[in-house]
Structure formats: structure tokens, C-alpha cells
Amino acid sequence: MATLKDVAALAGVSVKTVSNVVNGYAFVKPENRRRVEEALTATGYRPNLGARNLRRGRTGFVALVLPELVVPYFAELAGLVLGAAQEQEWNVLIEQTLGTREGERDTLAALGPHMIDGAIVSPEALQVRDFDELAPGIPVVMLGEHSVDLPIDHVGIDNVEAARAAVAHLVGLGCTRIAAIGAHPHRGTAAQRVEGYRKALVEAGLPVRDELVATAVNYHRRDGAEAMARLLAADEPPDAVFCFNDLLAVGAVRAAAERGVRVPADVAVVGFDNTEEGAYSLPSLTTVAPDKAAIARAAVDLLRRRVDDPERPPEHVRTPFSLEVRESTGGGTAA
Numbered sequence: 087m088a089t090l091k092d093v094a095a096l097a098g099v100s101v102k103t104v105s106n107v108v109n110g111y112a113f114v115k116p117e118n119r120r121r122v123e124e125a126l127t128a129t130g131y132r133p134n135l136g137a138r139n140l141r142r143g144r145t146g147f148v149a150l151v152l153p154e155l156v157v158p159y160f161a162e163l164a165g166l167v168l169g170a171a172q173e174q175e176w177n178v179l180i181e182q183t184l185g186t187r188e189g190e191r192d193t194l195a196a197l198g199p200h201m202i203d204g205a206i207v208s209p210e211a212l213q214v215r216d217f218d219e220l221a222p223g224i225p226v227v228m229l230g231e232h233s234v235d236l237p238i239d240h241v242g243i244d245n246v247e248a249a250r251a252a253v254a255h256l257v258g259l260g261c262t263r264i265a266a267i268g269a270h271p272h273r274g275t276a277a278q279r280v281e282g283y284r285k286a287l288v289e290a291g292l293p294v295r296d297e298l299v300a301t302a303v304n305y306h307r308r309d310g311a312e313a314m315a316r317l318l319a320a321d322e323p324p325d326a327v328f329c330f331n332d333l334l335a336v337g338a339v340r341a342a343a344e345r346g347v348r349v350p351a352d353v354a355v356v357g358f359d360n361t362e363e364g365a366y367s368l369p370s371l372t373t374v375a376p377d378k379a380a381i382a383r384a385a386v387d388l389l390r391r392r393v394d395d396p397e398r399p400p401e402h403v404r405t406p407f408s409l410e411v412r413e414s415t416g417g418g419t420a421a
Contacts, residue, residue, distance in 0.1 A: 153185035166382035249282025261326035268330025310337025369413030
């Protein structure tokens with residue numbers, strides 16, 4: 087492999103000048119920079135990131151801790167975090183917890199500052215106080231819909247407002263018996279989406295009916311199908327359903343079709359997450375679309391700032407969302 091000395095000899099400059107160009111220092115004469123860049127190309131030089139990180143006292147790795155990679159939202163988000171981390175010259179270790187407290191505790195406890203420079207974590211069960219115990223000394227950025235009062239860096243959307251917007255869309259279609267699928271006693275995400283759902287109904291002057299709020303143990307297709315089957319079997323079935331992720335919505339649409347219930351003619355369906363599967367399902371899903379690219383960039387940027395300045399105050403970044411209106415509520419087409 088070519089070395090800095092090889093590049094310097096070919097360019098006719100000092101090793102220090104080559105190092106300055108490689109490390110992005112601005113104060114290099116334009117002519118010297120040009121000669122070094124040509125020599126870098128000619129020699130095929132690649133920086134030794136391991137040695138560079140060792141000199142900086144860093145590992146060059148960060149952890150991305152997610153509940154379930156089989157859930158398309160998390161798989162898509164992971165790809166975006168990988169891209170953003172690569173721009174920071176970080177490698178990413180991806181860990182899956184299955185969303186359980188035991189899985190999250192075991193994963194964080196196994197990580198240490200000798201392995202990673204920091205972690206981006208989307209917890210389902212752990213509380214903020216758990217991080218100091220399980221990952222002492224590790225910079226952490228939390229993802230998801232959590233309180234903005236957390237003493238830790240955090241990236242998320244306004245989850246209550248996103249759910250309210252989804253249900254308000256259904257109200258605007260003339261729907262009056264709007265159900266929700268995805269309530270869960272231990273998920274902060276679910277609680278906030280239920281809050282937004284109820285808020286939209288109250289604003290529209292519609293009754294909030296507990297029997298129209300269906301629980302889901304997991305956020306998989308089967309859970310959505312089973313919940314939809316229960317709702318459709320009621321004496322007064324819903325004319326619209328707000329699902330707390332796209333997988334639940336895909337399952338709900340399937341259960342409706344199996345019972346001869348037309349979407350959206352008989353029941354309109356809205357999902358959450360704007361996954362590729364929802365865009366290409368039949369009918370295509372109207373869905374809340376978090377800006378996943380913005381979430382990934384913000385998380386990596388926050389982690390970089392935390393690694394560089396461990397004592398700075400925690401930051402809370404709220405990223406945007408939109409509502410993608412498609413066939414499942416009578417608008418738009420497939421992607």
C-alpha cells in the first residue's frame with residue numbers, strides 16, 4: 087500500500103503537506119494541493135483510519151441499537167444512519183434488541199468505550215436513568231418519541247401532532263367512526279399516538295370510544311390483521327382506521343379484503359412511517375411520513391458533537407413529518 091512518503095515523493099512536497107491535504111486542512115497552497123491530489127490518485131493512497139483513530143483515542147465505531155430489523159421503518163432508518171456515519175468516517179455496529187427490556191439491557195451492557203465511540207439507541211422499554219448504569223461513559227443519542235425534558239441528546243418528530251394530522255385527514259373525508267390500531271401499555275410511542283388520535287376526535291366534536299382503540303402486542307402485519315378482524319366484527323364497525331405503523335395497516339387492509347370490506351370505499355386506512363412496502367401495497371397506503379433522512383443526519387451529527395464535547399448541554403432535535411395521501415384514503419396512486 088502507498089504511504090504518505092510515497093505520495094510526498096511523487097508530488098515533490100513534504101510529508102506534512104500531504105498529511106494536511108489528506109486531513110482537510112484549508113491552509114495549503116493551491117498548487118501544492120493540486121500536486122498532492124494528483125499523486126494521491128496516481129498512487130491509490132488510502133488513509134489508515136484505524137491508526138488515525140488510535141492516535142485520537144477513538145475506536146472509529148458507533149453502535150446503532152434498534153428494536154427489530156424486520157420492521158421496514160427500522161431497516162430503512164439503519165441504511166440512512168450508515169450513510170450519514172460513513173461521512174463522519176465511522177463504522178456502524180447494528181444491534182437488535184427485539185424491543186424488550188432484557189434485550190435492551192443486555193445489548194447496552196455488552197458495549198463499552200473500548201468498543202465504540204458512542205451509540206444511537208431507539209429504546210422501547212428502557213428509561214433514561216438506565217443508560218448511566220448500563221453504558222457509563224458512552225455518548226448516547228436517543229431516537230423516537232420521548233419527552234423533550236430528557237437529560238440526554240434526542241431526535242424525534244412531534245408524535246402527538248403527527249397522529250392528530252392523520253386522524254384529522256380521516257375526519258376531513260367525512261369519517262365519523264374512526265378506530266386506532268396499535269395501543270400498547272408499555273410503549274411511549276403508542277401513548278403519544280393515542281393522545282394525538284383522541285385530540286383530533288375531540289377537535290372534530292366526535293366521541294372518543296374506547297372500543298375503537300385496538301391494542302397490538304407487536305407492530306407486525308399479523309397484529310394489524312387480527313385487530314382489524316375484531317373491529318370489523320363489532321356491531322358498529324369503523325368507517326376509518328388509523329394504524330400506528332405501516333405493517334399494522336398492511337395487515338388491516340388484508341383482513342378487510344378477506345371479509346369483502348373495500349378500502350377505501352367501506353373503510354379508509356392510514357398508516358405511519360412511509361415505508362416502501364406501504365407505497366407499493368394494493369391499495370397504496372396513505373401514511374404519516376417522518377423525514378427519516380433528517381432523523382439519521384441529526385442523530386449522527388448530535389453524536390459527533392457529543393463525542394467532541396462531552397460536557398455540552400443535551401440537545402433535542404425535532405424533525406419534520408408530512409402526510410402522504412394515497413389510495414387507501416381515496417387519493418393519489420402507488421409510488
